[in-house]
Amino acid sequence: xxxxxxxxxxxxxxxxxxxxxxxxxxxxxxxxxxxxxxxxxxxxxxxxxxxxxxxxxxxxxxxxxxxxxxxxxxxxxxxxxxxxxxxxxxxxxxxxxxxxxxxxxxxxxxxxxxxxxxxxxxxxxxxxxxxxxxxxxxxxxxxxxxxxxxxxxxxxxxxxxxxxxxxxxxxxxxxxxxxxxxxxxxxxxxxxxxxxxxxxxxxxxxxxxxxxxxxxxxxxxxxxxxxxxxxxxxxxxxxxxxxxxxxxxxxxxxxxxxxxxxxxxxxxxxxxxxxxxxxxxxxxxxxxxxxxxxxxxxxxxxxxxxxxxxxxxxxxxxxxxxxxxxxxxxxxxxxxxxxxxxxxxxxxxxxxxxxxxxxxxxxxxxxxxxxxxxxxxxxxxxxxxxxxxxxxxxxxxxxxxxxxxxxxxxxxxxxxxxxxxxxxxxxxxxxxxxxxxxxxxxxxxxxxxxxxxxxxxxxxxxxxxxxxxxxxxxxxxxxxxxxxxxxxxxxxxxxxxxxxxxxxxxxxxxxxxxxxxxxxxxxxxxxxxxxxxxxxxxxxxxxxxxxxxxxxxxxxxxxxxxxxxxxxxxxxxxxxxxxxxxxxxxxxxxxxxxxxx
Amino acid sequence: xxxxxxxxxxxxxxxxxxxxxxxxxxxxxxxxxxxxxxxxxxxxxxxxxxxxxxxxxxxxxxxxxxxxxxxxxxxxxxxxxxxxxxxxxxxxxxxxxxxxxxxxxxxxxxxxxxxxxxxxxxxxxxxxxxxxxxxxxxxxxxxxxxxxxxxxxxxxxxxxxxxxxxxxxxxxxxxxxxxxxxxxxxxxxxxxxxxxxxxxxxxxxxxxxxxxxxxxxxxxxxxxxxxxxxxxx
Numbered sequence: 043x044x045x046x047x048x049x050x051x052x053x054x055x056x057x058x059x060x061x062x063x064x065x066x067x068x069x070x071x072x073x074x075x076x077x078x079x080x081x082x083x084x085x086x087x088x089x090x091x092x093x094x095x096x097x098x099x100x101x102x103x104x105x106x107x108x109x110x111x112x113x114x115x116x117x118x119x120x121x122x123x124x125x126x127x128x129x130x131x132x133x134x135x136x137x138x139x140x141x142x143x144x145x146x147x148x149x150x151x152x153x154x155x156x157x158x159x160x161x162x163x164x165x166x167x168x169x170x171x172x173x174x175x176x177x178x179x180x181x182x183x184x185x186x187x188x189x190x191x192x193x194x195x196x197x198x199x200x201x202x203x204x205x206x207x208x209x210x211x212x213x214x215x216x217x218x219x220x221x222x223x224x225x226x227x228x229x230x231x232x233x234x235x236x237x238x239x240x241x242x243x244x245x246x247x248x249x250x251x252x253x254x255x256x257x258x259x260x261x262x263x264x265x266x267x268x269x270x271x272x273x274x275x276x277x278x279x280x281x282x283x284x285x286x287x288x289x290x291x292x293x294x295x296x297x298x299x300x301x302x303x304x305x306x307x308x309x310x311x312x313x314x315x316x317x318x319x320x321x322x323x324x325x326x327x328x329x330x331x332x333x334x335x336x337x338x339x340x341x342x343x344x345x346x347x348x349x350x351x352x353x354x355x356x357x358x359x360x361x362x363x364x365x366x367x368x369x370x371x372x373x374x375x376x377x378x379x380x381x382x383x384x385x386x387x388x389x390x391x392x393x394x395x396x397x398x399x400x401x402x403x404x405x406x407x408x409x410x411x412x413x414x415x416x417x418x419x420x421x422x423x424x425x426x427x428x429x430x431x432x433x434x435x436x437x438x439x440x441x442x443x444x445x446x447x448x449x450x451x452x453x454x455x456x457x458x459x460x461x462x463x464x465x466x467x468x469x470x471x472x473x474x475x476x477x478x479x480x481x482x483x484x485x486x487x488x489x490x491x492x493x494x495x496x497x498x499x500x501x502x503x504x505x506x507x508x509x510x511x512x513x514x515x516x517x518x519x520x521x522x523x524x525x526x527x528x529x530x531x532x533x534x535x536x537x538x539x540x541x542x543x544x545x546x547x548x549x550x551x552x553x554x555x556x557x558x559x560x561x562x563x564x565x566x567x568x569x570x571x572x573x574x575x576x577x578x579x580x581x582x583x584x585x586x587x588x589x590x591x592x593x594x595x596x597x598x599x600x601x602x603x604x605x606x607x608x609x610x611x612x613x614x615x616x617x618x619x620x621x622x623x624x625x626x627x628x629x630x631x632x633x634x635x636x637x638x639x
Numbered sequence: 640x641x642x643x644x645x646x647x648x649x650x651x652x653x654x655x656x657x658x659x660x661x662x663x664x665x666x667x668x669x670x671x672x673x674x675x676x677x678x679x680x681x682x683x684x685x686x687x688x689x690x691x692x693x694x695x696x697x698x699x700x701x702x703x704x705x706x707x708x709x710x711x712x713x714x715x716x717x718x719x720x721x722x723x724x725x726x727x728x729x730x731x732x733x734x735x736x737x738x739x740x741x742x743x744x745x746x747x748x749x750x751x752x753x754x755x756x757x758x759x760x761x762x763x764x765x766x767x768x769x770x771x772x773x774x775x776x777x778x779x780x781x782x783x784x785x786x787x788x789x790x791x792x793x794x795x796x797x798x799x800x801x802x803x804x805x806x807x808x809x810x811x812x813x814x815x816x817x818x819x820x821x822x823x824x825x826x827x828x829x830x831x832x833x834x835x836x837x838x839x840x841x842x843x844x845x846x847x848x849x850x851x852x853x854x855x856x857x858x859x860x861x862x863x864x865x866x867x868x869x870x871x872x
Contacts, residue, residue: 078692078698078700079700079742079746079785081698081699081784081785082690082692082693082698082699082700083698084692084693084698086693086697086698086784087693087695087697087698136764136765136766139766139767140762140766140767141756142755142756142814142817142819142820144774144777144778144781144813144817145766146771146774147768147769147770147771147773147774148771149770149771150768151768151769151770151771152765152766152768153766176781177778179697179781179782182697182782182784183781186781187756190754190755190756191755193750193754193755194753194755224735253692253693253694253698254691254692254693254694255692287695289694289695386697389696389852390695390696393696393714393716394669394695394716396718508681508682509681510681510682551685552685553684553685553686554685554686554688556650556652556653556686556736557652558650558651558652558735558736559688559735559736559737559739560688561680561688561689562680562685562686562688
């Protein structure tokens with residue numbers, strides 16, 4: 043066992059972790075610990091853009107961005123935090139530009155922006171250009187730029203160290219325990235402040251846009267230490283994943299004028315969102331696709347529809363919708379321009395489908411994409427212990443693993459990158475400030491004991507069960523019964539299956555008894571995290587007897603503000619029982635009203 | 640179809656020297672080589688070790704040598720490889736275990752060219768302006784995902800890992816040709832070293848290996864030209 047001491051420890055090196063590390067390291071001795079090389083983080087796969095009301099090309103205001111985000115969240119987002127994020131957005135994007143991020147440019151050299159789902163001109167209700175982009179690799183450029191800035195500023199990194207436990211002493215954070223993948227050795231990181239920026243847990247579902255690494259390690263570790271998880275029933279299904287593979291096809295495709303087509307060749311979003319059509323919120327579009335499929339209008343009776351970005355279609359529908367270029371001239375996009383705006387999308391389709399989107403239709407289906415829920419925090423990244431918003435001294439969270447909540451029941455596209463940058467920064471600043479004003483907590487006796495026991499149980503299980511089978515069964519039942527449409531019966535089935543799998547997991551097999559890069563052992567530990575989070579997600583969802591945003595119940599089809607305009611908090615008790623409590627939503631300016639697009 | 644996959648295996652805790660092991664499995668031709676590795680690991684040999692994350696060619700974790708060519712396992716389909724597949728670690732870096740190599744020398748070269756924007760002018764209130772034409776000059780080299788496919792396909796790098804390598808030059812290109820950056824001459828000086836850009840003999844392996852289809856050799860050529868003509872400052 044090795045022990046290290048830093049004032050601030052950041053776990054995770056995606057957008058939120060790097061931003062937190064960058065800001066904390068300005069005043070405090072800081073290290074970033076990551077299970078991957080930083081540039082492998084999932085932020086890199088974000089495509090379409092980061093939202094900010096710059097108004098580069100047309101009128102826009104942070105207040106409009108705020109309202110759109112509140113409405114997108116189906117009124118479950120906390121309005122004080124949303125207003126904070128949207129007003130910080132403009133400066134955050136300029137800061138990224140100053141750091142060197144190569145945004146695409148307008149003819150006059152400003153940051154170029156494109157329309158995205160749910161982002162509107164609040165006067166006309168029409169889509170507004172708010173997504174600042176670098177082709178369809180905006181996340182890649184954010185990740186690279188922030189990593190470069192961390193190198194420039196000599197931030198300490200511990201690459202390929204898997205964090206497996208959070209140390210809490212006297213009710214405050216005291217550090218973390220991490221396994222060095224290259225040696226299998228446990229390391230203790232003694233810290234005054236700990237920031238979790240560990241990302242999402244979309245690997246619970248069968249069809250997913252999420253990386254293998256997205257196993258919810260941070261929330262699972264925090265939960266085992268008695269902390270609650272907030273709004274876990276809300277998970278976003280992105281409407282356009284590549285059929286069967288789930289690989290993300292950015293909303294930017296529709297931002298550039300692409301449209302959804304059913305098996306009969308009809309555009310169908312006009313029926314579900316007459317005003318903004320193919321640029322409605324993600325939950326609305328995912329449900330519409332499922333409704334089309336259920337009514338037999340999938341392609342060839344299968345579970346998919348088409349996304350069409352062929353220039354002739356884009357131009358035709360733009361004319362039909364009355365959309366023009368900003369100077370009033372008709373939209374006349376060419377294949378070359380589509381390739382320039384969406385090069386990675388074109389590449390994915392060619393490689394994985396053998397389809398060329400410039401001349402052919404893309405087969406798509408909704409794909410598990412983003413966790414709205416997670417470790418509860420306030421807008422400064424401070425984690426919260428209970429329904430009274432009591433903070434946990436020294437413990438912070440930011441990015442997808444956190445729930446501020448700015449996304450509520452449904453996140454708007456482009457707001458995840460914004461969330462990372464804004465709340466990563468503030469968590470870093472707060473954590474450093476806390477470290478300056480407080481001493482280290484003492485390390486507990488045997489700091490690695492709790493984590494070591496988990497690995498011992500895995501290594502010494504009787505080996506009757508195959509981890510891949512357990513994982514596959516979980517993913518399938520979660521996709522079938524805990525997906526876009528849910529029902530009490532289906533969710534109960536999912537819960538039964540997940541609990542059965544948790545029993546089987548106690549007998550899981552690990553054949554690799556080595557210490558060097560024992561990825562089998564690590565993957566099995568990650569599977570345990572996914573199972574724990576699948577259970578909490580399902581229990582939280584079963585309790586919520588309404589439909590809101592990403593949580594859509596056939597047995598309770600309506601939103602119920604009277605009883606359910608509140609956040610859920612779930613605790614796993616020592617006996618394995620899950621307790622639920624609730625806390626109110628913060629409403630400042632926008633009273634809930636019926637949500638239509 | 641039935642696929643035969645021959646995989647380089649080495650576990651320093653157990654093996655005196657590396658060997659190949661062969662596995663047979665059923666796989667549709669739309670499977671990625673990464674899917675095959677996952678299936679082998681899941682059902683035939685749990686000890687098989689490799690890096691992976693995003694599984695669609697963006698994170699750059701799973702560069703390996705597939706049928707003799709540097710590829711990302713997640714971006715190479717059975718359709719492309721055929722039913723007989725050989726998988727080895729990328730060359731020129733120390734093998735740690737199975738398909739996992741020591742990437743540190745690669746990242747050291749990357750860091751050596753100072754891959755961050757250098758501009759000490761006071762920051763404007765809003766964005767620095769840059770025309771679409773200025774932005775286009777370095778568009779291609781911003782696509783790099785640091786997977787190391789290029790550098791570890793380069794004979795000069797195989798000759799000596801002291802060579803800075805194509806990936807680091809691509810990173811330098813991305814800043815040298817960015818109108819907002821002020822340190823082109825500093826980077827060119829770094830690349831003008833004995834182990835720098837002159838070790839490139841225009842073999843084009845890097846260009847062929849790049850999973851992001853970056854015109855690596857062209858980018859290196861532009862940097863060489865800038866160095867020769869000293870045009871940037």
